Amino acid sequence: MSPVSTANSRAIYDALKAAGIRLVSALPETWLVHLIRMADDDPEMILVRLAKEEEGVGISAGAHLAGVKSAMLMQNHGFLASINGIVSCSQLYRIPLLMLISYRGEFGERDPWQTEGGGVTEDLLRALRIPFSYLDDVSHVAARIAKAQTLALSSNKPVGLLLCRDLMWEEAPRV
Amino acid sequence: MKRLDALTAIYAHLEDRIVVTIMGAVAAELQSIGHRPNFFYLQHAMGLASSMGLGIALSRPDRQVVVFDGDGSVLMNLGGLTTLARYRPRNLVHVVFDNESLLSVGGFPTATATGSDLAGIAKAAGVPRTATVETIDAFTRAFDEALAAKDLSTIVAKVEAVGPAAYVTDLSLLENRFQFQRYLRG
Numbered sequence: 018m019s020p021v022s023t024a025n026s027r028a029i030y031d032a033l034k035a036a037g038i039r040l041v042s043a044l045p046e047t048w049l050v051h052l053i054r055m056a057d058d059d060p061e062m063i064l065v066r067l068a069k070e071e072e073g074v075g076i077s078a079g080a081h082l083a084g085v086k087s088a089m090l091m092q093n094h095g096f097l098a099s100i101n102g103i104v105s106c107s108q109l110y111r112i113p114l115l116m117l118i119s120y121r122g123e124f125g126e127r128d129p130w131q132t133e134g135g136g137v138t139e140d141l142l143r144a145l146r147i148p149f150s151y152l153d154d155v156s157h158v159a160a161r162i163a164k165a166q167t168l169a170l171s172s173n174k175p176v177g178l179l180l181c182r183d184l185m186w187e188e189a190p191r192v
Numbered sequence: 193m194k195r196l197d198a199l200t201a202i203y204a205h206l207e208d209r210i211v212v213t214i215m216g217a218v219a220a221e222l223q224s225i226g227h228r229p230n231f232f233y234l235q236h237a238m239g240l241a242s243s244m245g246l247g248i249a250l251s252r253p254d255r256q257v258v259v260f261d262g263d264g265s266v267l268m269n270l271g272g273l274t275t276l277a278r279y280r281p282r283n284l285v286h287v288v289f290d291n292e293s294l295l296s297v298g299g300f301p302t303a304t305a306t307g308s309d310l311a312g313i314a315k316a317a318g319v320p321r322t323a324t325v326e327t328i329d330a331f332t333r334a335f336d337e338a339l340a341a342k343d344l345s346t347i348v349a350k351v352e353a354v355g356p357a358a359y360v361t362d363l364s365l366l367e368n369r370f371q372f373q374r375y376l377r378g
Contacts, residue, residue, distance in 0.1 A: 040250065063250050065279060068271030075240030075272075079212070079247025082232070082369070084377045087247070105236035106244075110369045 019050060020188035025155050026051035029117070029180070032162035033088055038115070039063060040080045040087035042073035048119040048185040049090050056090075070095030074102035078112045086166070088115040093122065093138040096177070103145065103175055113169035113176075120151075120179040125190055142177050149177035153184050193328055195289045195351040196221045199260075201332045205339060206231070206258065210248055210376065213260040214241045216296040217355030218289060222260070224356060227363060232372040235365055239269030242276060242286060249281035252376065256283045256339065263290040263304045270313060276344060277318030285338045286319075286346045291353040299353055314346035321345035 030052055033041070041056045042065040043049060056064040063085075067073050073089040080087040091099070096118045107114045121128070122135015142149045148168060152158055161178060169176040195217060203225050211231045213219050219233035234241045245259035266273070266288055276286065292305035304310060311324040320343050325331045331349050338345035 040247070065246070065250070065275065068274050069269075071240070072243040072269065072272050072275055075234075075237065075243025076247035076250075078240070079244035079249075080251045081247075082244075082373045082376050083248045083251035085247075085251040102237050102240055106234065106240055109236055109365065110234075111366060112369070 019047075020186050021048055021050055022185055022187045023051050025158070025184050026055065028155050028158045029152065029162065030055040032159040034061075035159065036115075036163050036166040037086045038088045038166075039085050040065065040077070041090060042067055042076050042087065043090035044070050044073075044092070044095055046092035046095070046119055046121075048121070048180060049092075052090055069098060071099040071102040074099050074106050074114065077114050078106050078110065081112050088117060090117050092119045093179075094134045096138065097134060097141065100141070100145070103147075107175045108145075111173040113173055115166055115169050116175060116177045117152075118177055118179055119185065120181050123182060125182045125186075138179070145175075147175050147177050149179060151179045151181050153181035155184060158184070193326060193331065193349065193351050194354060195291070195349075196224070196356075197328055198289070198331050198349055198351060200225055201328050202335050205335065210252070210255050210257045211260065212241050212245045212248065212257065214238065214262050214265045216262070216359055218260050218262060220356040220359050220361055223361045223363060229371045229375040233363075233368060238265045239272065241265060242269065242272050245284055245286065246272075246276055246279065246281060248376070249284040250279065253281070253283055256285070257281070258285045258287065261286060261288045263288060263292060263302050263310060264294045266310055267302055267304075267308075273314050273317040273319065273346070277314075277320075280318075280320065280344045282343045284344050285335070286314075286344070287335070288346060288348045289351050290348050291351050293353045295353050295355050296359055311346060311348040314348075319344055319346045322348075324348045324350065326350045
């Protein structure tokens with residue numbers, strides 16, 4: 018059994034559905050496995066598996082202009098890889114973009130290769146003036162996803178939700 | 193073949209189709225022939241015009257989508273060809289104008305100038321219909337066949353490295369964006 022929380026992944030997925038999301042683009046990452054499977058198993062959801070995350074910025078832009086609500090699921094390194102698209106497509110053209118970003122490299126990270134990206138993620142979101150919040154407890158998942166989507170649509174801009182270890186990972190902390 | 197002549201030759205077919213172009217000469221030349229509310233020009237974000245086309249094609253399977261791409265842009269998002277092929281939107285025609293250069297920024301050669309074959313790459317990525325064309329007649333024929341085939345097609349049109357006198361037009365980016373959205377949702 019993967020220590021990735023199935024129940025909390027379900028809460029996130031249900032909130033995306035409740036927010037009207039009908040298209041999800043994703044690149045696999047450990048914390049996203051259940052979310053991607055849920056999207057794949059859902060006949061009402063269009064799942065686009067990407068080769069590189071920046072493609073998802075373009076796909077979501079096209080979907081939005083065509084009237085379909087979408088979200089991107091990616092690791093923070095995928096967010097790093099998407100920045101030009103975010104700036105020169107979503108922001109330049111004022112297109113909403115709901116990004117769910119798994120926040121690897123924060124407290125508790127054991128994979129050495131994830132530790133550098135974690136340290137720059139929030140600074141980059143701020144530098145890009147992308148409003149963001151944290152999903153770190155299941156009690157606020159539904160409300161925060163709904164509010165993030167509301168702001169993305171009213172501002173016509175990208176917004177970020179950082180999927181945190183406390184929400185996504187059920188294994189007890191160890192050193 | 194000149195890109196402007198190629199665009200002019202198929203312009204009538206674009207009237208009731210959704211069109212997404214890359215930046216630079218393609219956008220300026222299509223506007224010089226005549227802007228329509230169903231045309232969107234992605235004036236930056238190189239590589240993402242085909243991804244936008246995929247997003248639209250998946251969202252609106254009832255409509256045909258035409259993407260006008262370029263060699264420099266495709267080379268920035270080769271992985272996107274595999275994503276296009278994977279989802280195989282049968283309502284998407286992907287035209288790549290290949291002038292073997294980055295024309296608007298000094299004309300420096302791209303890798304297609306030294307033999308990289310974009311139609312071959314698209315075919316190997318899994319795009320079901322691919323072609324490389326070098327004349328207006330061959331281009332219009334390939335384009336007509338792609339529209340009629342109702343399947344994902346990538347047409348690489350070899351064009352001369354000549355462009356318009358000016359790249360900036362009087363259509364603002366946001367005006368284009370909201371007009372296009374209104375058209376798509378209308």
